[in-house]
Amino acid sequence: MTWIDQTVFYHIYPLGLCGAQFHNDFNLPPVERLDGLYPWLEHMAGMGINGLYIGPLFESVWHGYDTVDYYNIDRRLGTNQTFVRFSARAHELGIKVILDAVFNHVGRGFWAFRDVLEKRQSSQFCGWFSGLSFEGDNSYHDGLTYESWAGHESLVKLNLSNDEVRGHLFGAVKQWVEDYQIDGLRLDAADVMDKEFLSALSGYTNSLKEDFWLMGEVVHGDYIQWVRPGRLDSVTNYIAYKGLYSSFNDHNLFEIAYTLQQQFGADGKLRGLGLYSFADNHDVSRVASILKNPAALLPLYFLMFSMPGVPSLYYGSEFGIRGRKEDQDAALRPALNLPDLLAHSERLDLFETLKKLIKIRREHPSLFTGAYRQLMLTNEQFAFSRDLENGCAITVINAADHAVSIDIPLGSISGTRFVDLLDENGVFEANNGRLHLDLSSCSAKWLKVV
Numbered sequence: 001m002t003w004i005d006q007t008v009f010y011h012i013y014p015l016g017l018c019g020a021q022f023h024n025d026f027n028l029p030p031v032e033r034l035d036g037l038y039p040w041l042e043h044m045a046g047m048g049i050n051g052l053y054i055g056p057l058f059e060s061v062w063h064g065y066d067t068v069d070y071y072n073i074d075r076r077l078g079t080n081q082t083f084v085r086f087s088a089r090a091h092e093l094g095i096k097v098i099l100d101a102v103f104n105h106v107g108r109g110f111w112a113f114r115d116v117l118e119k120r121q122s123s124q125f126c127g128w129f130s131g132l133s134f135e136g137d138n139s140y141h142d143g144l145t146y147e148s149w150a151g152h153e154s155l156v157k158l159n160l161s162n163d164e165v166r167g168h169l170f171g172a173v174k175q176w177v178e179d180y181q182i183d184g185l186r187l188d189a190a191d192v193m194d195k196e197f198l199s200a201l202s203g204y205t206n207s208l209k210e211d212f213w214l215m216g217e218v219v220h221g222d223y224i225q226w227v228r229p230g231r232l233d234s235v236t237n238y239i240a241y242k243g244l245y246s247s248f249n250d251h252n253l254f255e256i257a258y259t260l261q262q263q264f265g266a267d268g269k270l271r272g273l274g275l276y277s278f279a280d281n282h283d284v285s286r287v288a289s290i291l292k293n294p295a296a297l298l299p300l301y302f303l304m305f306s307m308p309g310v311p312s313l314y315y316g317s318e319f320g321i322r323g324r325k326e327d328q329d330a331a332l333r334p335a336l337n338l339p340d341l342l343a344h345s346e347r348l349d350l351f352e353t354l355k356k357l358i359k360i361r362r363e364h365p366s367l368f369t370g371a372y373r374q375l376m377l378t379n380e381q382f383a384f385s386r387d388l389e390n391g392c393a394i395t396v397i398n399a400a401d402h403a404v405s406i407d408i409p410l411g412s413i414s415g416t417r418f419v420d421l422l423d424e425n426g427v428f429e430a431n432n433g434r435l436h437l438d439l440s441s442c443s444a445k446w447l448k449v450v
Contacts, residue, residue, distance in 0.1 A: 003183075003308070004213050004233070004274055005368050007096060008305075008311035008358050009045045009051040013282040015064050016333025017315055020076035024061055034086050037339050039087075042317070045093040048176035050359040052090055053186055053312065055100020057083065063329070064190060066107025066155055070172035080179065087180040096183040099176060099215065101171050104189040105148065105155040105199075113156050116327075117142060128165050130157040149189060155227035160197035170204050177208045190216025190226060190235065199231050200271040214354045215276050223263075224323070227273050237275035237309055239263070244279055244304060244327070245287055248296040250397050253382040256303065257374060260384070264308040264372040270371075279317065282333050286314075286323040288347075294320070295442040297350055299397050302444035305357045306386065306395040309341075314363050318354050320347030353422075360421045360446065366391040367446075381439075383408045394418070394447040398439040408435045422446060 014020075017040070018033035022025040044052065056064030059074045063258040087097050106113060112125040116132070120143075131147035138145050138153050146156035158165050176182050177267055185205070190198065198216070205212040216226050218235040226232045240263070243256035266444045279287040279300060288297060297320055305311050316334070319341045323331040345351065359368045370386030370393060375384075392413055398404055410433050418435060420426030428435060428447065435436050437445065 001365075001369060002211060003096065004310060005363060007051040007279060007310055008049050008361065009053050009276075009310065010047075011278070011281060011312050011314045012040065012048045012052065012054045013064075013315070013333045014054055014057060014077055015213050016282070016330070017073070017335060018077060019335035020074075021200060022062060022220075022330075024059070024074065024076055026075070028075065030073075030075040030077075030080045030082070031077045032077045033076065033204030034073075034082050034171065037086065038089060039094055041090055041095065043266075043338060047318070048362060049313070049357050050094055050362075051096045051098065051310075051312075053098040053100070054100055055186065056188075057099060058102075061107045061109045061154075063107075064274035065102050066109070067330065068109040068111065069159070070169065071175060084179055087182065091181060097180065098184040098186055098215070099182050100188060101173070101185040103158065103160070103201075104193050105157045108154055108156060115218070116144075122143070127162050128161045149192070160194040161436050166200065168255055170201070173201075173205060174208060174398065175177070177205075177212075181231070183209070183211075184215065184233075187216040187232070190232065191218040191221055195231065198226070202231055204394055223273075224269050227270070227275070228370075234274050235311060237263075237277050240275070240307070241278055241284075245290045248300060249290070249292050251380050251399055253377060253379060253397065253399055253405070255332065257377050257382055257384075260307055260372060261374055265374065267310070271308075274310045275308070277304050277307065278314065279304055279312045279433060280314045280332075282310075282314070282329065283325070284332070286317060286321060286332065287320040287378040288317065288320045289324050293401065293442060296399065297347070298353055299399065299442060301350075301354060301447065302381075302395060303358060303397055305361050306367050306393065306446060307384075308386075311361075313354070316341070318351045318445050319345040320350050321345075333352045356422055364391065364393055364448065366448075375411065376406070377421045381406050382405075385413060387413070392420070392449045394435075394445075394449075396437060396439065396445045396447065398441065398443050400441060402441050403439060405438050408437065409433060410435055417450050418447040419450050421448055 019023050059069035059072050060066045116123040134144045136145040149155040214232045215234040216232045219310050243259045247253045247256040366386045366388045370388045373385045376381040382397040416430040418428045
C-alpha cells in the first residue's frame with residue numbers, strides 16, 4: 001500500500017477560485033491572492049481530505065494552460081514565495097500537493113516562441129516547437145505554421161523529443177520539488193503527448209522523489225497505454241465519469257456496472273490500478289447541473305467513493321453548486337466565498353455526508369484497496385463488494401425514484417452479520433447466503449461484515 005491508495009483529493013482551479021482577472025497584465029506587480037486560500041486548506045483538512053490537486057499556477061497569458069514561464073508563479077496569484085508558504089501549510093495539515101503540469105504546449109507569449117517570431121529561421125529555438133514551418137501562414141499572420149493543441153493556435157505544441165525542451169521542463173520540475181515539496185503532477189493533455197517523453201519524465205521524477213505520483217489527463221483511449229510501470233501511475237477515468245451521472249439520469253446502472261467490471265473485475269485490465277475518479281472538474285459541467293434528480297447526488301458520491309480508484313472533489317461541489325459548460329469556462333471556475341457556503345448552502349446535507357464518507361473510507365482499507373466484485377445488478381439497483389482477506393465492505397445503490405426491497409446474493413462472502421457504516425445501529429442479518437435490505441428512494445448504503 002502506498003500513500004496514494006489512502007488519498008482523497010480536492011481539486012482547485014486557483015485563478016478562478018481566487019477571482020483573478022482573466023487577462024494577465026505583465027506590467028502589474030504580483031498580487032498574493034493565494035493567501036486567500038488558507039481557509040480552504042483548513043476546510044479540506046476538516047473534511048478529512050489529504051490531497052490537493054491545484055493548478056495551473058505558473059505565469060500565463062489567460063487561463064493558465066497557455067504558459068509563458070514555468071519557473072515563476074502567475075503574478076495574479078502571487079510570487080514563488082507565496083506558494084512556498086502555501087504548500088508548506090498544506091503539508092503541515094497532512095495534505096499532499098499535486099500540481100498541474102502543462103507540458104504539451106505553451107502560450108504564444110512563451111519566451112522561446114517570441115524569439116522564433118522575432119528571429120524566424122535564425123532563432124536557436126526553432127527545434128523547440130512541433131511542426132514549425134516557415135512556408136505557410138496562420139490565423140495570426142505570422143508567416144509561419146506550427147502544431148497546436150486541438151487546433152487552438154494560441155497553444156503552441158512543444159517538441160517533447162528535443163533534449164533542450166526536456167531539460168527546460170525537467171529543470172522546472174526539479175525546482176517545484178525542491179522549493180514547493182510537491183508530491184506529484186497532473187499532466188495536462190497527456191493523451192496527445194509523446195509517450196517516450198512520459199517515460200523519461202517518470203524516470204526523472206522518481207530520481208527526485210521515490211514515491212512521486214504522475215497522473216495524466218486522458219479523455220479517450222486504452223488507459224493501459226499510459227498506466228504502466230515506468231510511465232504513468234494513473235489517468236483520469238473519463239469513462240467512469242460519464243457512467244456515474246448518466247447511469248442515474250437514464251435509470252440504467254448497467255452502464256457504470258459494465259465499466260467497473262471491464263476495468264476492475266476479475267478479468268479487468270486495470271485491476272489494481274488507481275485511476276483518478278471524479279464527478280466533475282474545471283472542464284465539464286458541475287454534476288449538480290447535469291443530474292435530473294438532485295437527490296441522486298448523494299448515492300452518486302457513495303458510488304464514487306467506494307468504487308476502485310482515487311477519488312477527487314472539485315472545489316465547491318461538496319455544496320452542490322451548479323455551473324454549465326459554455327463557450328467560456330468561467331461558469332465552471334468561479335470565485336467562491338467559503339463562509340457563505342458554510343452558512344447558507346442549500347446542500348449542507350451533502351457536505352456533512354461527504355465528510356462522513358471520507359472519514360469512513362480512510363478508516364476501512366477494504367474501501368480503497370479491496371478487490372472489486374459485483375454482487376447484484378438491475379436497471380435501478382446495484383451492489384458490489386470490496387474484499388480483503390480480513391475485511392469486506394459492500395456498496396448498495398438504489399437509483400429508483402421510489403423505495404424498494406431487494407435481496408443481495410453474497411456469494412463467497414463469509415459472515416452473516418452486517419453493520420451500516422454510517423449508522424452503527426443499523427444491523428442486518430443474512431439468511432441462506434442472501435442479504436435482504438429495504439432502501440428508500442434514490443439512496444445508498446455502505447455495509448461491513450462483522
